[in-house]
Amino acid sequence: MENKSHLEAAKLLQTQLVHYLSFMKTQVYPRLQTKQDTVARHNIGSLFLRALLWGEALEKLDSAKYFQTSASATRSLLEICVDILLLNRADLETAHKYEVWKESAILSYAASVVNFFRSEVKKQIPEEFKHAVKFYDSNVKRIKEERILVWGKEDHPPRWMGWTDMRKDCKEIDYVYPALSYENTSLEEWWNSLRRITGGYCGGHMGIRWLELKAWTTRRFMRMP
């Protein structure tokens, strides 16, 4: 960041982040508990809190060498943003899908635990996993039936709207909120442009393959003495 304008841009971003977080903490957060009267509001409140915590984590990062954490935050915030915008449609079917998906995700985890201990290694289930097995045994039939009702199949879908690609979620949002502007593009295009960063760094392979060794060892980059 040798160039002065880069520094100015970075300071501007930092200022904006601090203002946003201040607004979120002092104005929005105290009100969340007082008006969770619908399923959508309850879930949006939870998602908002997760976004606030990501924002606070971002605020702590003080060097470009933390680009992987930053990319993870961007990816997570994008997913939170997509979920909040979809839930904002306020129709009961969407809110119900989200609720079913949350339980479905827990069952998916519990099923992998059960499968590992009962089928693969054939060992007694350790104490720390018994809660997952109990959840599986008590809920597998009901949740699989709900999956069929909501998404037409008994497997856990990768995305709660039912498809596998978040790009389709973005497309849906572009359709529902045509007036929203992200970078003077559609959300779908913005998502596509961010995939190089969010997908690459979060996956890890880009950070290792693309960054030359000499960049890692640059004193300025690593803030070495």
Add this chain to the structure above:
Amino acid sequence: MDHKAFYADAMISVSSSVKLLGIIVDATIHCFEWADLIDLWEERDFRFINLLESAGYRLEGELDES
């Protein structure tokens, strides 16, 4: 890819995150129908659309030129 490119990516990542936080606040206020907060949010001019065009994306352009 050298460390300068990572600075640029870090900037794009942070600027996108800040903008996403802005959208999240917008959408949350909208969902809860807090009319007074909508006014406050707009009065403070924290809207996400303007600022970032002169930050992350400008940086990327400057790096291309150099």
